[in-house]
Amino acid sequence: MRNFIYLAPPSIEDAIGELRRGRARALAGGTDLLPQLREGRRNADRIVDLKRIAELVAIRALPQGGVAIGAALSATSVARHPLISARYPAIAAAARLLGSVQVQNRASLGGNVCNAAPSADVVPALICHEADAEIAGAGGRRHTPLEQLFAGPGRTVLQADEVLTTLCLAAVPPRSATTYLRFTPRREMDIAIAGVAVRIDLAEDRAIALARIALASVAPTPLRATSAERLLQGNKLDRELALAAAGAAANDDARPISDTRASADYRRSLVEVLTRRGLAACAHTLDIALDLR
Amino acid sequence: MKTLLSCTINAEEHTVLVDPRDTLLELLRERIGLTGSKEGCGNGNCGTCTVLLDGAVVNACLVLALEVAGREVVTIEGVACAGELHPIQSALIETGGTQCGFCTPGIVLAAKALLDVNSAPSEDEIRQAIAGNLCRCTGYGKIVDAIATAATRMRGD
Numbered sequence: 252m253r254n255f256i257y258l259a260p261p262s263i264e265d266a267i268g269e270l271r272r273g274r275a276r277a278l279a280g281g282t283d284l285l286p287q288l289r290e291g292r293r294n295a296d297r298i299v300d301l302k303r304i305a306e307l308v309a310i311r312a313l314p315q316g317g318v319a320i321g322a323a324l325s326a327t328s329v330a331r332h333p334l335i336s337a338r339y340p341a342i343a344a345a346a347r348l349l350g351s352v353q354v355q356n357r358a359s360l361g362g363n364v365c366n367a368a369p370s371a372d373v374v375p376a377l378i379c380h381e382a383d384a385e386i387a388g389a390g391g392r393r394h395t396p397l398e399q400l401f402a403g404p405g406r407t408v409l410q411a412d413e414v415l416t417t418l419c420l421a422a423v424p425p426r427s428a429t430t431y432l433r434f435t436p437r438r439e440m441d442i443a444i445a446g447v448a449v450r451i452d453l454a455e456d457r458a459i460a461l462a463r464i465a466l467a468s469v470a471p472t473p474l475r476a477t478s479a480e481r482l483l484q485g486n487k488l489d490r491e492l493a494l495a496a497a498g499a500a501a502n503d504d505a506r507p508i509s510d511t512r513a514s515a516d517y518r519r520s521l522v523e524v525l526t527r528r529g530l531a532a533c534a535h536t537l538d539i540a541l542d543l544r
Numbered sequence: 545m546k547t548l549l550s551c552t553i554n555a556e557e558h559t560v561l562v563d564p565r566d567t568l569l570e571l572l573r574e575r576i577g578l579t580g581s582k583e584g585c586g587n588g589n590c591g592t593c594t595v596l597l598d599g600a601v602v603n604a605c606l607v608l609a610l611e612v613a614g615r616e617v618v619t620i621e622g623v624a625c626a627g628e629l630h631p632i633q634s635a636l637i638e639t640g641g642t643q644c645g646f647c648t649p650g651i652v653l654a655a656k657a658l659l660d661v662n663s664a665p666s667e668d669e670i671r672q673a674i675a676g677n678l679c680r681c682t683g684y685g686k687i688v689d690a691i692a693t694a695a696t697r698m699r700g701d
Contacts (some may be wrong), residue, residue: 254564254565255564255565256545278608281608282603282606285587285588285606285607285608286586286588298564299606300606300611302611331630334666350588351588351591351603351676351677352601352673352675352676353588353601353603353676354588354606354607354656354676356597356601357602357606357607403636440675458674
């Protein structure tokens with residue numbers, strides 16, 4: 252491993268100042284960064300640990316009813332936080348899918364986002380909750396919808412001297428359900444071949460007021476299934492609609508490739524099945540009778 | 545450039561010179577001489593370097609030594625108390641839950657972290673807790689039995 256210096260600045264301004272000097276890398280949980288450094292896939296001459304910056308390791312309620320998750324907070328801390336487990340159970344469940352307990356105790360949601368793996372498990376549920384990424388840089392703060400943060404496998408739109416500080420989730424209205432389902436060949440410690448998060452909000456007349464579907468592992472980046480969302484929006488969730496939306500997510504929205512872990516066709520089939528199951532799970536939570544067998 | 549680091553390891557204060565590139569595992573094995581924590585894969589998949597950091601299980605190969613400044617580390621050497629084995633260790637011996645023994649230190653700490661917060665885990669919860677610890681002798685059945693036995697004894701049922 253190339254020699255580096257380790258810094259743990261107390262403020263975001265100090266961290267950005269350090270990131271602007273030389274070849275620096277931000278460190279949160281380190282579960283991806285340390286193997287990358289050791290294997291020479293990334294190089295750095297300064298490592299800037301973000302975990303001493305209070306706002307990056309905190310969860311706070313937002314005035315409009317949402318929640319801000321500090322980007323460097325561990326997956327375990329996020330999953331256990333009462334605001335998350337009560338209002339955003341799909342995010343808590345996704346955080347518990349990140350590797351082993353050992354990894355969850357270190358890995359952060361911000362790190363999972365910034366590593367930009369198409370398979371990142373926490374991302375689809377965050378996208379369904381309209382996560383807004385707050386980014387700090389030398390020029391101040393900017394915001395971007397999370398799904399627009401990704402530029403390709405392993406790449407984001409962040410500049411080298413920018414830091415993802417918080418993931419701001421929208422308030423959850425009444426009559427809302429979200430779920431994240433993934434398929435892995437092994438039950439634990441595996442990478443999703445396909446993942447689907449589904450969110451359904453109902454209006455008072457029980458029509459779908461908001462539909463969000465986000466896909467993992469079936470495109471170069473995490474992806475919104477906008478064709479499926481459009482089919483659902485404004486309609487009543489029944490068997491025909493659910494099957495049509497699942498078909499649209501698989502055939503119109505997913506853009507999978509074949510690789511060593513699965514073929515494109517298999518991934519497409521999985522998107523269909525997981526979207527259907529996700530819609531069924533949301534229907535169950537929302538007391539909608541929906542038989543998809 | 546080496547840096548001075550202070551932390552608590554197995555209830556003892558340590559101040560040591562470390563290289564910024566040292567992992568917690570290298571700090572334990574090479575600077576302190578505690579070789580019970582093993583290096584297997586070196587990238588967080590095998591769990592044989594599992595230690596407790598402020599009571600939570602972590603892979604010591606995925607933590608920089610300098611990240612543990614001022615914090616508390618427990619390794620396998622700190623689990624037995626005054627020469628008395630921890631009930632998890634005794635149960636592993638009795639059930640034959642160790643074969644080559646390489647994964648055992650990590651398994652003991654993963655099981656301890658579980659039993660510290662859940663005194664009556666289900667078999668599923670036990671398997672989940674050690675999902676990050678690979679046993680290449682594939683002795684999982686006996687390891688799970690040992691952890692369940694230890695839980696029963698620690699509850700005093």
